[in-house]
Amino acid sequence: MTPGRTTDLSELRARLRAAVRGEVAFDATARALATMDASNYRRVPLGVVAPKDADDVAAVLEICRERAVPVVARGGGTSIAGQATGTGVVLDFTRHMNRVLETDPDARTARVQPGVVLDRLQEAAAPHGLRFGPDPSTHGRCTLGGMIGNNSCGAHSVAWGTTADNVRELAVLTARGERLALGRGWAGAPAGLRELVDGELARLRTGFPELPRRISGYALDALLPERGADVARSFCGSEGTLG
Known part of the structure; x- marks a missing residue:
């Protein structure tokens, strides 16, 4: 590591610690724990931030954007293609932003934070005779934020739908710091x-195969008017590239 890089890293760490209420860790242990997911990829981050809330996330994005430092959102680290690893700053949502905020049995909806583990949501829904449709094999560790990014499925998703089929609204922070409330009808x-x-x-209507579990690429066909112009659904599966 060059002296210039050391100075930049120290300044980045100091700025993050001054702006974020959650933990900021640049030590070797914290970085090593975020170096891998369930894949064979190994990428060492500069540091790890455990945000307390959306304001913390916005602060991290602003500071890293100003310094051209990449940011990777991380949930349970169950991805098998390296999506939860990166060489910049890793956002660990599992430490603080991990709750089921609200369940509404009448509307058959729940409002959750991105770091909540799927099993915790299922436990909250079960007393009402409800469940979240997708059931990936990592249900005891995977988080809803990661499932949205990956558009996760599971053995019963043909019957109960993918994650995109079960998302109604999303609160999103873009890399530019915009706060968006995504849903149907644009x-x-x-x-x-x-x-x-x-x-x-024309291309959106003819260029996407009609498959029950199509999760590759951007779901731009979800934005067709006959499909409700569902911006939240189109966001699912974007692997953190859109926000």
Whole structure:
């Protein structure tokens, strides 16, 4: 590590600690624990931040954006293609942002934080005779934030749907610091998205295969008017590249 890099790293750590209420760890142990997920990939981050809330996340994004430092969101680390690893700052959502905030049995919905483990959501829903549809084999460790990023499925998703099929609304922070409330009917759509879709309707209607568990690539066909222009659904499976 060059002296310049050392100085930059010290300044980054100091800025994060001053701006974030959660833990900021740049020691070797914290970095080693975030070096891998369930894949064979090994990428050592600069540091790990455990945000307390969305304001902490926004602060990390702003500080890292100003310094061109990449940010990776991490849940349970169950991904098998290296998605939860990165060489910049890793956001660990499992330490603090890990709760089921609200369940509404009548509306058949729940409001959760990104670091909540799937089994905790199932336990909250079970007394009402409800469950979250997807059931990946890592249900005891995977988090809802990671499931949304990956559009997770599971053995029963053909019957009960993928994660995208079971998401109604999303609160999203973009890399530029924009706070979006995504939903159906173009709710929360960033500038220019609707115009892009309107100009590509023919290709969007014919370019996506009709498969029960299609989770590869961006789900732009979810933005078609006949499918409700569902911005939240189109976000699922974007692997953190959109927010």
